[in-house]
Amino acid sequence: MQPGQVTFAGSGPGDPDLLTIKALKALQQADVILHDRLVSDAILQLAGPSASLQDVGKEGFGPQVTQQEICDRMVALAKSGLRVLRLKSGDPAIFARLDEELTACDIAGIDYHVIPGITAASAAVADIGQSLTQRGRNASVRFLTGHDMKGFADHDWAALARAGEVAAIYMGKKSARFIQGRLIMHGADRNTPVTVVENASRADQRVLETTLYTLPDDLADAGFNGPALTLFGLAPRASLAALTDLKLEHA
Known part of the structure; x- marks a missing residue:
């Protein structure tokens, strides 16, 4: 310097x-x-x-x-x-x-x-064993901020509501119900997986696995007080593996 x-x-x-x-x-x-x-x-x-x-x-x-x-x-x-x-x-x-x-x-x-530095979205998906893009699922990913409510209101929610879309939402704790309402209003599946990672990469990291339908209530119950990154459209890899095993057992 x-x-x-x-x-x-x-x-x-x-x-x-x-x-x-x-x-x-x-x-x-x-x-x-x-x-x-x-x-x-x-x-x-x-x-x-x-x-x-x-x-x-x-x-x-x-x-x-x-x-x-x-x-x-x-x-x-x-x-x-x-x-x-x-x-x-x-x-x-x-x-x-x-x-x-x-x-x-x-x-x-x-x-x-x-x-440049490593952004929270990259750390969060690494910690849950996922990727922000996946061949055959989504060729793009959206980075949104819940702090800018005006920008949030102007977002193309109909595009994000399509099946297979993924978004990393920064500072979205206080706007969780707004996110839920906008997406469901534009046709998003209520059972779309959502993962919220608090303090990504840190020793006190916590992970909340939920769905779009239960996101606001589950987030309130979790009582997160640190910085949190909301991953819309992604569930932890371990949960997906468990679900696949369960389906195989009942096949």
Whole structure:
């Protein structure tokens, strides 16, 4: 990292073993680290001993540092000659407002570069033994965010409601009933599998296996309080294998 520069890096879903080597080097070289709320403590502990750690996180529908404040602080620190690491959870290019912060650097004439990270959807499907795409099932996958309700309302729900479709829904806990209603209204099978993974890849990870019809109630009963990724159209591989064995027994 060069002085007076901003590095944007993805910290991955939380497991420090999933941090890229390039992101690790940036952590160890940074003078100041502006990190999101969801960046795990285990990853922040890898920062250089003299680095200043500054939490600029946002909580959905809760306390947050404004985007303008983040951009202003980031630019000011870089202009003072510091090596600034803007550390985002997951991948910085997925629902992380990267474009707004890159624009702030462009306007201020600040040099920057971007280090990608493993996004939560990739970690979640790996943990349940699934894949986001499958030959003969779905040739595409949708990444949605439940935090942007206006964008949610405008989504092509009829296309997603078709059999075999898959979506990874970020920050979708509070909008679970809205998701259910939109999909069923557009013809989705109520028994479509849905898997919710809380704290994907971390030691306290929890997995909720449910269906579209029971999603809101099951999610409420689970009492998840960490970041959760909703996988629409996917069930854990172990459950599918058990179901196949059961069908063979009764064949």
